[in-house]
Amino acid sequence: MNTDLFINNEWRPAASGKRFPVVNPATEEVIAEVAAGDAGDVDNAVAAARTCFESDAWRNLSARKRGRLLAKAADLLEGRLEEIARLETAHNGKTLFESKIEITMTVNTLRYYAGWADKITGDTLPVDGPFLVYTLREPIGVVGAIVPWNFPLNIASWKFAPALAAGCTVVLKPASETPLTALAFAELVLEAGFPPGAFNVVTGGGSTAGAALVRHPDVDKISFTGSTEVGRQIMRMAAETNKRVTLELGGKSPNIIFADADLKAAVRGAQTGIFYGKGEVCAAGSRLLVERSVHDQVVEQLAEGAKKLTPGDPLDKNTRLGALVSKRQQETVLGYIKKGVAEGAALVAGGKAVSPPPNGKGYFVEATVFDQVSPEMTIAREEIFGPVLAVLSFDDFEQGVKLANQSMYGLAAGIWTKDIQKAHRAARAIRAGTVWINAYNFYDSGAPFGGFKASGFGRDLGKEALDGYTEVKTVWVGL
């Protein structure tokens, strides 16, 4: 596959000639050497995106044609689903089972926004006086999309699909751990027949290529998904050029099990809530809040389930727990586990690094459950981003909701109860961008997703995402 930068529909090596290695975290092998783009390459990509934006090639292409190109890209991706899912597994370590779900969702997202392209409209406004007043929704311009490594192609599509549908042009900077599927997608963009400069990919480091994109005066908007810490830096840097920003940041999401819940379903939901995607999921239900009267039985079932969920070869169709993305991430997660033990939480399942067959290598961590966690402990407060669950207990509704909101984050939450009034009361009381009731970890292209509080602002997905890629223009006509 191509491992150069994708700029103006051409494959180009980095101007510096530098490359960086991409490692398969399940085998520890270097699987590619990818172009290390930096500020000069970002300049070239932004220039291509700007030229395309200012020309008639994209924003003034009929909206229907833009939609058709997005739909074509979706079809091409669907045609190579298995191959691209394998590539996602190769650089990320997630199971092939999960990669297929991820790439399917990417296909859906492309189709969803392909449908929106010719339905982005303004309003006609009843104002005082002899005027016809209407609004136009115009594309914001050149969009810099900076994305993390956990759902590499899917999260990228949450940005480039609505941006392209709205008539923006895009420079995508994938995470340096996982640049391969963005490059594979660029091949499909070329095949689909997008005009040069509409979609560009600059691979490279965050502090080099990423920061250059954020600082670039010709980029109109940064759409970022990643850690809260980097999100803050981006906000500061973007201020220098009054750039618009959308930030999808970290989380420490509460998953609340009330005593009247269907406990079997709740335990299953708690498990997929934290172990799906090896816990490297921004909305992972990493704080499990259990009503005290059912606490013992919930924890017992959870520990039992976690012990059965053994890490293994991500390409094996039966594996449900893959490798963490990198050695560094494995070390971070193990560091948190150590802290949990040191601060007095009770380790009831997992806790160790493993190197399963067939390679006897790789950055795996067991499915880990901590019981008797208190809100002050580090593992109850900080995002671990790994397969580590912290279980806390509460006595009544008020205490449960209070505990749920006791976090600087507000990305998502889960509620398990059979009482519909209680469920909806809790959904209202929790400060988070997504609340699942008797479900966890479901996403859809049509359902907006994003954070409250330190989990960021702006929304991906749904029609709401389009707001982030359009400017509103008000037109007054004297009658």
Ligand code: NAD
């Ligand atoms: P990260 O913040 O380290 O990196 C994200 C991206 O930003 C990468 O492409 C990186 O190269 C780039 N980057 C790093 N420093 C930069 C800088 N100074 N300027 C510009 N770009 C820079 O995050 P990560 O480790 O890749 O991903 C994990 C984090 O992402 C977690 O905190 C997780 O919660 C969050 N996340 C959030 C969502 C969401 O929708 N809210 C979804 C997925 C992941």
